[in-house]
Amino acid sequence: MVEELVRRLDLKPHPEGGYYRETYRAAFQVQTLRGRRSAGTAIYYLLQRGEFSAWHRVVGADELWLFHDGEPMALHLVHEDGRLESPVLGRDVTQGHQPQVLVPAGVLQAAEPLGAYTLVGCTVSPGFEFADFELPEAEAMVARHPAHEALLRRFAKAGPR
Template sequence: MDARAWVKALGLKEHPEGGYFKETYRAGMEIDLPGFDGRRSAGTAIYYLLKSGQFSAFHRIKSDEVWHFYAGSPLAVHVIDREDGKYQKMTIGKGKRPALQAVVKAGCWFAASVDKPHSYSLVGCTVAPGFDFRDWEAGWRDELLASYPEHKQIIVKFTRQ
């Protein structure tokens, strides 16, 4: 299947950060946690499809996020660690060194891209505690560059402002 066929088959919609998505699960159990504004679902899951030439811009959330590879070309997940500021590129997909999952720790800045031209990556994202837009923060280019000047090239590439 190509990207268009997956978007149609799974009922994906455009995502505000680029690509396409559909929430597939939201736990009925809600929890109260320190540092969160109100109750949160215990966990959530989405399908996410990104095409070559698109990217998910740097952002961060208050929860851990597990990325799962399903189809297409490998997906690059670009992470700036919240604790030491180090950059790491995690690639999920099939290939010489297959990795079908990657974990982005809560509070880390991250972006995603498909490096192979004329392709796409279909993945899933599982978030615990569950995703809530109140916990989402955009990575503004100027602020990220001020905090992590050593990562200028990757920050400029994966921010929109």
């Protein structure tokens, strides 16, 4: 099933893990503190069992995760003040799932599927640019948020950035 989705949606490997494809980039540009950016972007993003979205942050832009298909996904968020949230992205609101989750600009985020696979959409405003994308080192995250060391290390991207 996952291979078919990757093929039919023309998904490619993402640096944080999983697969993605940009599906929309607004032609309208806005001025930000980091330069001119598209007003908004959207992607498909897919994770399968055993994969995860490594800890990352998008500087200067909010990201909205939208559930599309598959099993629920745990989205882990560590805010600047150290507050941890782990909402479950999914369709069954009677079980506490949320069909969409907002990640404010600059918040550390990681994700893991809770079943065979999860297909989501992510919209970013102002639009996503890899220049605004950070994959922090585990040591730096743990030094800033030691209370969450185990979770931070579990989803840290291996290797040099």
